[in-house]
Amino acid sequence: MRVLLLLGAHLVAPxxxxxxxxxxxxxxxxxxxxxxVETACFVTVVCTALAVLLLLRPVVRGSLAWWWLAPAGAMLLVGAARWIYAATVWP
Structure with a gap:
């Protein structure tokens, strides 16, 4: 079940x-x-946050390397930055 959630998050987020x-x-x-744009940013932030949360336990345990969090973290930052930009520039 956890693998399917992670796979879905990694397919939808990009x-x-x-x-x-x-x-x-x-x-x-x-x-x-x-x-x-706001909906796409929301979906990006939610899916990447879910992916980070699902990957955090194996990373902390040491079964995965820390760089496994990098793609989801980068997309989380991009989605949040675009959402903030859209909210401030297009009121």
Whole structure:
């Protein structure tokens, strides 16, 4: 069960991270694109946080190396940064 959750998080997170970076609203009136960016950022943050939490125990136990957290951590930072940027630039 844990492996399936981790696999799902690792499959969904890069796609939503990519979509959060690619979707750009045309103007301030383009509320659908803004909502799409915020949704993609939310999905990225949730999936990568889940992946980090699932990987944290094996990393601390020593069965996995610390670099296993790097991809999920990087996507977590990208998703959070894009979400903050979208919230401040497109009110």
């Amino acid at each position: 796609l939503s991270c990519y979509l959060s970076l690619v979707i750009t609203p045309d103007h301030v009136w383009d509320k659908d694109a803004m909502r799409g």
